[in-house]
Amino acid sequence: xxxxxxKDISHTFGKFIVTAMGVGMLLGIVLIMIGVYRGMIVxxxxxxxxxxxxxxxxxEGTIGPFAEASRIPEDxxxxxxxxxxxxxxxxxxxxxxxxxxxxxxxxxxxxxxNPFGDINxxxxxxxxxxxxxxxxxxxxxxxxxxxxxxKDKIPLGRNIYNVVGVTKGTVSSSGxxxxxxxxxxxxxxxxxxxxxxxxxxxxxGIKNIESHIANAIIATVKAGYSAELVAxxxxxxxxxxxxxxxxxxxxxxxxxxxxxxxQIGLFTAILVVVSTIxxxxxxxxxxxxxxxxxxxxxxIGIPNSMIIKMIVQExxxxxxxxxxxxxxxxxLIYSKFPxxxxxxxxxxxxxxxxxxxxxxxxxxxxxxxxxxxxxSTAIGG
Amino acid sequence: MSTQSIxxxxxxxxxxxxxxxxxxxxxxxxxxxxxxLVALIAPSGAGKTTLLMMIGCVQExxxxxxxxxxxxxxxxxxxTRETRKIRREKIGFIFQAHYLIPFLTVLENVTLLxxxxxxxxxxxxxxxxxxxxxxxxxxxxxxxxxxxxxxQNQRVAIARAxxxxxxxxxxxxxxxxxxxxxxxxxxxxxxxIAIDQNVAVIMVTHDEAMLPLCDRIxxxxxxxxxxxxxxxxxxx
Ligand SMILES: Nc1ncnc2c1ncn2[C@@H]1O[C@H](COP(=O)(O)OP(=O)(O)OP(=O)(O)O)[C@@H](O)[C@H]1O
Ligand SMILES: [Mg+2]
Numbered sequence: 001x002x003x004x005x006x007k008d009i010s011h012t013f014g015k016f017i018v019t020a021m022g023v024g025m026l027l028g029i030v031l032i033m034i035g036v037y038r039g040m041i042v043x044x045x046x047x048x049x050x051x052x053x054x055x056x057x058x059x060e061g062t063i064g065p066f067a068e069a070s071r072i073p074e075d076x077x078x079x080x081x082x083x084x085x086x087x088x089x090x091x092x093x094x095x096x097x098x099x100x101x102x103x104x105x106x107x108x109x110x111x112x113x114n115p116f117g118d119i120n121x122x123x124x125x126x127x128x129x130x131x132x133x134x135x136x137x138x139x140x141x142x143x144x145x146x147x148x149x150x151k152d153k154i155p156l157g158r159n160i161y162n163v164v165g166v167t168k169g170t171v172s173s174s175g176x177x178x179x180x181x182x183x184x185x186x187x188x189x190x191x192x193x194x195x196x197x198x199x200x201x202x203x204x205g206i207k208n209i210e211s212h213i214a215n216a217i218i219a220t221v222k223a224g225y226s227a228e229l230v231a232x233x234x235x236x237x238x239x240x241x242x243x244x245x246x247x248x249x250x251x252x253x254x255x256x257x258x259x260x261x262x263q264i265g266l267f268t269a270i271l272v273v274v275s276t277i278x279x280x281x282x283x284x285x286x287x288x289x290x291x292x293x294x295x296x297x298x299x300i301g302i303p304n305s306m307i308i309k310m311i312v313q314e315x316x317x318x319x320x321x322x323x324x325x326x327x328x329x330x331x332l333i334y335s336k337f338p339x340x341x342x343x344x345x346x347x348x349x350x351x352x353x354x355x356x357x358x359x360x361x362x363x364x365x366x367x368x369x370x371x372x373x374x375x376s377t378a379i380g381g
Numbered sequence: 382m383s384t385q386s387i388x389x390x391x392x393x394x395x396x397x398x399x400x401x402x403x404x405x406x407x408x409x410x411x412x413x414x415x416x417x418l419v420a421l422i423a424p425s426g427a428g429k430t431t432l433l434m435m436i437g438c439v440q441e442x443x444x445x446x447x448x449x450x451x452x453x454x455x456x457x458x459x460x461t462r463e464t465r466k467i468r469r470e471k472i473g474f475i476f477q478a479h480y481l482i483p484f485l486t487v488l489e490n491v492t493l494l495x496x497x498x499x500x501x502x503x504x505x506x507x508x509x510x511x512x513x514x515x516x517x518x519x520x521x522x523x524x525x526x527x528x529x530x531x532x533q534n535q536r537v538a539i540a541r542a543x544x545x546x547x548x549x550x551x552x553x554x555x556x557x558x559x560x561x562x563x564x565x566x567x568x569x570x571x572x573x574i575a576i577d578q579n580v581a582v583i584m585v586t587h588d589e590a591m592l593p594l595c596d597r598i599x600x601x602x603x604x605x606x607x608x609x610x611x612x613x614x615x616x617x
């Protein structure tokens with residue numbers, strides 16, 4: 001039996017491929033957009049997951065360093081050790097800084113931690129060159145996204161820092177690249193003022209006592225203790241806000257990236273709808289374009305089933321090709337995006353099915369129209 | 382088995398309804414024998430195509446009866462839901478333009494219907510090649526219709542109409558796009574087919590030169606179908 005779809009496609013092969021590529025690019029853009037959305041959520045959780053602390057102790061009345069400013073005395077990490085159930089604890093700082101660079105300063109989030117402390121917030125598996133910092137001063141680990149390399153020298157504040165390690169994929173909750181420095185350096189950068197200001201303050205009787213401040217104390221809980229109960233205990237005895245890992249996670253996803261992710265999410269949803277409509281229209285038009293040939297087929301007596309088979313086969317093939325092109329396209333360009341784009345197979349598959357169903361529906365509407373037309377229209381009256 | 386291939390009784394066709402309705406055919410009765418080539422003439426707009434399309438089970442009449450072969454297909458309504466099956470199995474259409482399917486080769490165009498009707502590819506191809514050879518166009522079997530001339534395509538279209546061994550051939554101005562010699566060739570061919578394959582052929586034509594080649598002439602006159610003799614033709 002003659003396969004009409006195959007014959008029709010090979011007759012207009014170039015046009016068919018170009019259409020598939022066009023539809024594919026549209027799908028690719030939708031895939032990228034879904035990836036941007038996914039990437040945002042992954043980025044938001046990334047640092048929290050890397051640090052992997054059971055408890056976050058922050059300034060009373062605040063919800064933690066990811067959502068708002070929090071200041072807490074560094075030495076709380078020591079007194080916490082007396083709390084039953086606490087295993088390890090460490091002070092940690094976060095601050096936005098600009099790394100000077102010839103072309104354009106790079107905006108990063110600096111994580112300050114004690115390299116000799118109990119908890120290491122740097123996920124060592126992310127180091128692609130060099131090592132973690134192991135001196136109290138002037139060592140820095142940077143994310144590869146910053147563009148700095150091992151052994152580069154970066155002037156920050158009053159000092160020059162040596163790049164001792166490079167990481168891949170370390171990002172702040174808002175997707176900015178991370179750098180890691182020692183707690184002491186971080187405190188100096190964050191809390192020390194200029195000489196003039198110090199002199200001025202001294203005259204006014206103010207002493208800079210802030211250099212032993214951190215943004216949060218992170219702690220782990222011994223096996224057999226419930227993080228919630230320990231958190232409650234600290235909250236009652238220390239007059240601090242305490243959050244478990246889960247609570248911080250919720251805060252991140254709910255408070256910090258919610259608006260942004262809703263924004264991107266809504267945009268993605270609209271993009272999916274719009275491209276579905278566009279693709280459906282393309283398929284519909286493709287079907288209607290064949291109205292003349294189909295009318296002739298009907299006139300000479302070709303059954304509807306053969307005509308429908310032809311249209312559906314062409315639609316399926318177009319969808320499949322477009323899907324392949326879309327995936328190639330999105331995988332070619334996704335790494336060029338400055339922030340993380342996460343392409344996941346299930347997303348691609350669901351999109352494929354949405355588009356496929358829309359296309360088949362569209363072709364059916366087209367076919368219905370074509371089939372219900374009077375066959376004598378084929379001969380023009 | 383009767384020799385009658387087409388019988389039409391009291392056929393009426395009215396387009397539209399109410400005040401805007403146009404009554405095109407009103408009580409046409411005639412029949413065509415197997416092996417007969419009949420010309421159908423009438424001025425433009427008189428309803429020749431409409432009549433052909435009704436016999437071909439393409440357009441539904443308003444009332445009347447149509448018999449194709451031994452089968453009564455229309456009696457004030459279609460007697461089968463599958464009018465397309467009747468078309469596919471009994472009727473070969475030839476039109477003024479060739480109406481070949483542009484994405485199929487000449488050979489595929491000719492074999493499409495027989496294959497749809499369950500003939501094997503080999504069987505269909507053999508028969509098609511015979512027909513194409515008969516119409517002197519076998520060397521174009523694997524070409525696309527777009528690369529053939531109008532006359533060549535018209536011969537392919539005739540081959541397509543015959544490929545399925547139809548009982549009836551309905552030809553609507555098959556020679557209108559051809560020059561005189563080609564036209565005469567085509568009509569002679571139709572006559573030969575009518576005899577060789579015992580097929581009833583109705584051919585609509587505006588070309589007086591074709592009439593002497595036909596067995597009989599039918600004319601739509603005053604919304605009815607009448608028989609006329611060749612010498613009575615003054616204008617068509
Ligand atoms: N679908 C339709 N709806 C309404 N009127 C129609 C329709 N088809 C044909 N007619 C009318 O029926 C009449 C006969 O048309 P038909 O095409 O059968 O004429 P014809 O004899 O084949 O003419 P021609 O020689 O120009 O081909 C015309 O007046 C035409 O306007
Ligand atoms: Mg006509």
